[in-house]
Amino acid sequence: MADATADIIQSQPQKLTTKDGKPLKAALAASQSRAKRKAFFLVLPLLAFMVLTFVMPIVQMLHQSVYNPGFTIHEDVISKEQTPIMVNLRDWFDENPRGTEPDETAYAAIVQDLIVLRELRAQGQAGTRINYERSGSRSLFTKSARRAPRMEAPFKQALLEIDEEWGDPELWAAMRDASSAYTPNFYLAAIDLTRTDDGSVERVNENRALYVNLFQRTLFLSVLITFLTFVLAYPIAHLLATLPLRYSNLLMIFVLLPFWTSLLVRTTSWMVLLQSQGVLNDAMVGTGILADENRIQMMYNQTGTIVAMTHILLPFMVLPLYSVMRPINPSYVRAARSLGATSWTAFRRIYFPQTVPGIGAGALLVFILAVGYYITPALVGGADGQLISNLIAFHMQKSLNWSLAAALASILLAGILILYWLYDRLIGIDNLKLG
Amino acid sequence: MKTKTILLATALTSAAFAAQAAEVTVMSWGGAYTKSQVEAYHKPFQEQMGITVNSVDSDNPATPIKAQVEAGNVTVDVADVEFSDAVRLCDEGLLMEIDHSMLPAAPDGTSAADDFIEGALQDCAVANIVWSTVFAYNTENNPTAPDSIDDFFNTADFPGKRGLRKSAKATLEMALMADGVPAADVYSILETEEGVDRAFAKLDTIKDDIVWWEAGAQPPQLLADGEVAMSTAYNGRIFNAAVAENQPLEVVWDGQILDFDLFVVPKGAPNVEEAMKFIAFSTDTQRLADQASWISYGPARKSSGALVGKFMDGETDMAPHMPTAEANLGNALVNNFEFWVDNDAELNERFNAWLAQ
Numbered sequence: 056m057a058d059a060t061a062d063i064i065q066s067q068p069q070k071l072t073t074k075d076g077k078p079l080k081a082a083l084a085a086s087q088s089r090a091k092r093k094a095f096f097l098v099l100p101l102l103a104f105m106v107l108t109f110v111m112p113i114v115q116m117l118h119q120s121v122y123n124p125g126f127t128i129h130e131d132v133i134s135k136e137q138t139p140i141m142v143n144l145r146d147w148f149d150e151n152p153r154g155t156e157p158d159e160t161a162y163a164a165i166v167q168d169l170i171v172l173r174e175l176r177a178q179g180q181a182g183t184r185i186n187y188e189r190s191g192s193r194s195l196f197t198k199s200a201r202r203a204p205r206m207e208a209p210f211k212q213a214l215l216e217i218d219e220e221w222g223d224p225e226l227w228a229a230m231r232d233a234s235s236a237y238t239p240n241f242y243l244a245a246i247d248l249t250r251t252d253d254g255s256v257e258r259v260n261e262n263r264a265l266y267v268n269l270f271q272r273t274l275f276l277s278v279l280i281t282f283l284t285f286v287l288a289y290p291i292a293h294l295l296a297t298l299p300l301r302y303s304n305l306l307m308i309f310v311l312l313p314f315w316t317s318l319l320v321r322t323t324s325w326m327v328l329l330q331s332q333g334v335l336n337d338a339m340v341g342t343g344i345l346a347d348e349n350r351i352q353m354m355y356n357q358t359g360t361i362v363a364m365t366h367i368l369l370p371f372m373v374l375p376l377y378s379v380m381r382p383i384n385p386s387y388v389r390a391a392r393s394l395g396a397t398s399w400t401a402f403r404r405i406y407f408p409q410t411v412p413g414i415g416a417g418a419l420l421v422f423i424l425a426v427g428y429y430i431t432p433a434l435v436g437g438a439d440g441q442l443i444s445n446l447i448a449f450h451m452q453k454s455l456n457w458s459l460a461a462a463l464a465s466i467l468l469a470g471i472l473i474l475y476w477l478y479d480r481l482i483g484i485d486n487l488k489l490g
Numbered sequence: 491m492k493t494k495t496i497l498l499a500t501a502l503t504s505a506a507f508a509a510q511a512a513e514v515t516v517m518s519w520g521g522a523y524t525k526s527q528v529e530a531y532h533k534p535f536q537e538q539m540g541i542t543v544n545s546v547d548s549d550n551p552a553t554p555i556k557a558q559v560e561a562g563n564v565t566v567d568v569a570d571v572e573f574s575d576a577v578r579l580c581d582e583g584l585l586m587e588i589d590h591s592m593l594p595a596a597p598d599g600t601s602a603a604d605d606f607i608e609g610a611l612q613d614c615a616v617a618n619i620v621w622s623t624v625f626a627y628n629t630e631n632n633p634t635a636p637d638s639i640d641d642f643f644n645t646a647d648f649p650g651k652r653g654l655r656k657s658a659k660a661t662l663e664m665a666l667m668a669d670g671v672p673a674a675d676v677y678s679i680l681e682t683e684e685g686v687d688r689a690f691a692k693l694d695t696i697k698d699d700i701v702w703w704e705a706g707a708q709p710p711q712l713l714a715d716g717e718v719a720m721s722t723a724y725n726g727r728i729f730n731a732a733v734a735e736n737q738p739l740e741v742v743w744d745g746q747i748l749d750f751d752l753f754v755v756p757k758g759a760p761n762v763e764e765a766m767k768f769i770a771f772s773t774d775t776q777r778l779a780d781q782a783s784w785i786s787y788g789p790a791r792k793s794s795g796a797l798v799g800k801f802m803d804g805e806t807d808m809a810p811h812m813p814t815a816e817a818n819l820g821n822a823l824v825n826n827f828e829f830w831v832d833n834d835a836e837l838n839e840r841f842n843a844w845l846a847q
Contacts, residue, residue, distance in 0.1 A: 132559055132584065132757040176583030186835055194832030197581055265843045331651070332716045348649070355701050438702060438845045449842065453553050454835070455560060 113468070120241055120461035125184030126233035129177040140177055141168045145234045153254055157227055162210040165221075169203035172196070187456060188229035188240060188250070190263070195220055228252040241462040246270075266446070266463065270470075273443040276361065277425035283365045284372040284421050285414065292376035292413075296383070307377075314370040322431050325363040329353040329435070355437030363431050368424055372417035379413030415482050423471055443467060513542040514764040517555065518570040519751075520547035521707035522730035526784030527570070531772035539771065541764050549705045550657075552579065555756045559584045564758040567765035570618070573609070573750040574659070574830030580614035581831065586755040587613050592766060594774045596793035605775070609827075610790040615752035616773050619781065620788035622746040622813035622822070623660040626728040627720040628713045629738040639745030639821070642720055643668040643692060645699050650719025653712045656702040658841035659830055660747050663823055664722065665692040667745045673823040680829065686837065690844055702845075713739050729786035729811050733801060741811075743818040749825040750790065786811035 071079040127145075129138045143164035151161075172178040182196025199217050206213040214221040232238055232250060243249060247264040248256050258264065291310070295303045313321060328334045331350040339345040353359060383406065391401040429444040436445070443463060450460035478484065516532065518524045524547055532543040546566065548554050552575035558564045571579070579585050590611050593602035603611065610617035625642050629635070631650060641648050642664070654661055663676050669692045671679055679685035693700075701718050703709055709723035710731035725746070731737040753773070755765045771777065778789035779797035786808055789795065798808050809815055813822075 132562070135562075176581065179578065179582030183835065190836050190839060193835050197832060262847075263840065263843050265846050269846060330715070330717055438697075438700070441846060446842075446846075452557060454838070455557055 116461045119458055120465045122237055123458040124236040126181050127236045129175050143167045148231050148234055159211050162214055166203050166206050166210045169200045173200045184233050185229050189225055224252040241458045245462040245466055269443045277422050280364050280425045281418050281422045284369050288372035288376055292373050292380055295377050296380035310370055310373050321367055322363055322434050354435050357440045359435035360432045360440035363435050368421045371420045375416040376413040379410050383409050512764055514567045514761050514768050515544040516568045517546045517548055517551040517566045519706050522727055522785055526781050529784050530777055530781035535771050559756050564756050567759045567761045568768055569754050570751050571754055574827040576615035576752045576754050577827055578831045585614035586757055592770050596775050605791045605793050615754045616769055617750040617752045617790035618773055619751050622725050622748045623722055624725045624741050624746045625720055625722045626739050626741045629740050631716050631719050639668045643696055645696055651699050651701050652696055653701050653703050653709050653718040653721025655722055656704050658837040662689040663747055665689040673821055677826045677829045725813050726785040726787045733806050744821050747823045747825050748813055788812045788814040
């Protein structure tokens with residue numbers, strides 16, 4: 056026994072090796088990295104999936120929000136052939152600094168470019184790009200391109216005859232900005248700012264300001280809805296957590312059933328209930344609480360959005376709360392009471408603090424879902440119940456200003472990341488408990 | 491609905507059994523309008539040509555086809571769009587040009603070019619109907635019947651909600667007409683900044699009472715439910731709800747805005763050849779007349795007019811329900827497509843900002 060120990064002690068200065076003579080450390084590392092590689096191959100499908108469906112689209116969105124080649128490149132729909140456009144004008148911009156009064160060469164360059172646009176049928180695309188910067192420019196391009204082939208020198212006069220706006224310094228500033236495909240202007244537009252002709256930034260005309268207001272409304276409504284779900288969910292979750300299992304399971308089904316029902320079904324059910332000829336109004340008129348002509352407008356406005364979204368998001372608050380409340384030992388509160396605390400103090404000092412991780416998780420879930428909510432406000436929101444996501448959808452599907460949609464979405468994303476960071480700093484993300 | 495299901499079922503089966511079977515996908519506006527096209531165009535086309543027609547719907551087909559072409563993923567072969575959209579999309583190079591010589595002549599030999607009413611044939615589009623934006627009301631919810639466009643904006647004497655299409659087009663024109671602008675001057679006034687302000691100021695007076703709709707099938711529903719007292723609508727939708735479904739709805743023709751619907755083929759469409767066949771087939775004299783017996787929209791060919799008789803119920807005369815009927819043209823505005831080609835983007839932008847304020 057002692058000999059053997061001595062042997063080991065003696066052999067320690069020499070390197071430990073495996074049977075086939077490799078150093079133990081290297082052999083271990085090799086086998087470990089093999090295991091790691093195997094593990095990596097196992098997660099590889101998930102990783103690829105995440106990169107393809109999550110990271111790439113976000114990167115693409117961020118890129119789109121600062122990149123719009125509408126005024127620089129035309130791509131043919133069928134052949135996919137790319138043709139640079141507005142080349143003459145770009146040359147002129149390169150030679151002349153910002154603020155230079157456009158001269159005859161500049162106008163001649165535009166007319167040449169307009170002729171190219173007409174041949175490519177790209178005047179709408181170029182005009183639309185400038186229209187993003189300066190409203191009213193799209194028609195300028197389409198109508199000028201229509202007549203460009205027949206124009207004769209002096210071109211400045213010819214263009215000004217079609218429309219005096221061709222002499223507007225703001226238009227020239229917009230064209231200069233757009234002649235480079237990369238631009239921060241969509242972010243400016245997304246917060247109701249615009250560039251003036253000397254390149255400085257100012258607020259847009261009041262009757263076009265839209266997005267800051269909508270961001271504020273989205274934030275306000277999301278906070279309100281989060282608060283409402285909290286107020287409604289806390290007692291329900293408490294009840295579920297304290298009832299005997301067979302009753303609480305039954306009640307749980309009432310929470311889960313709507314959760315499993317299609318979002319559209321739930322939203323349209325609210326429409327049936329809330330509309331001015333709907334169930335609620337009919338009931339109130341029928342019982343004489345309301346006169347027939349005083350039916351309350353509960354839908355197609357903010358009220359509709361708040362009611363429907365609060366109901367739809369409620370389970371996301373109940374479930375985390377329930378999962379936190381269930382394991383809370385009732386003897387803590389009993390102990391507090393027996394030591395002389397009032398029921399309010401026992402709740403405030405003992406019970407409530409133990410549910411905070413659930414509140415945090417529920418609030419974060421509901422808030423993040425609410426900020427990006429889209430279908431429900433679109434259906435029941437009317438005009439003043441619309442959220443920023445409805446405008447993003449509008450620019451994606453209708454106005455097709457994808458760069459602005461991307462900029463708005465990026466701002467929303469950044470806002471949520473900041474809130475997440477704040478949450479982490481204030482409450483700590485480790486305290487989050489989803490169940 | 492049933493026909494659509496059958497069409498869909500046929501499409502699915504044929505797709506399953508013969509992947510190469512010829513087909514064409516037609517995008518239209520849904521509801522009673524799509525039904526009229528399915529009955530008058532799709533079914534006979536499918537029977538006679540052996541080409542399957544897939545019918546898809548949208549609130550306004552111009553929007554999805556523009557998105558499809560720009561994204562390079564076109565699934566629609568034929569789309570039914572408004573006049574200004576057809577011209578605008580054509581200008582932007584998003585549509586195939588259509589060879590008008592492929593369109594059949596009228597039965598009496600008049601060439602298609604002479605038979606179609608003025609403006610109905612465009613480089614990239616062939617019109618099928620003349621329709622109009624009117625306003626309609628529910629007779630049960632309006633003790634006094636409104637009879638002019640002013641009444642639509644007069645919530646003091648005609649209380650109740652108003653339904654309006656969520657778009658600048660037609661809404662601004664109607665606001666101006668209600669503000670006392672004669673139909674002939676609407677577009678010259680709307681071309682100025684003050685004119686646009688004036689239209690929005692008029693809309694402001696009823697803004698709180700407006701329920702916005704997007705799909706053409708919504709206004710008859712809103713009116714029938716009593717959700718709104720009056721609503722703008724596509725005239726044919728009101729006709730069908732009133733005549734085919736016996737709803738107490740009535741059209742007011744004062745201040746109506748006439749427009750074309752045209753067939754276009756988006757660039758990059760998967761079945762261009764079938765699409766062109768479909769357009770030529772559907773816009774012949776008999777088909778256009780047939781469609782008018784399903785819904786009260788005027789055919790775009792002069793020669794079809796004489797063939798339009800009664801509605802499918804066999805009782806109702808179609809003629810007085812057409813937007814082009816003499817009696818209905820009293821204070822009618824013809825949609826100025828050039829104005830909307832040029833100003834659509836700007837005015838809708840302003841409109842959306844106004845909506846959200």
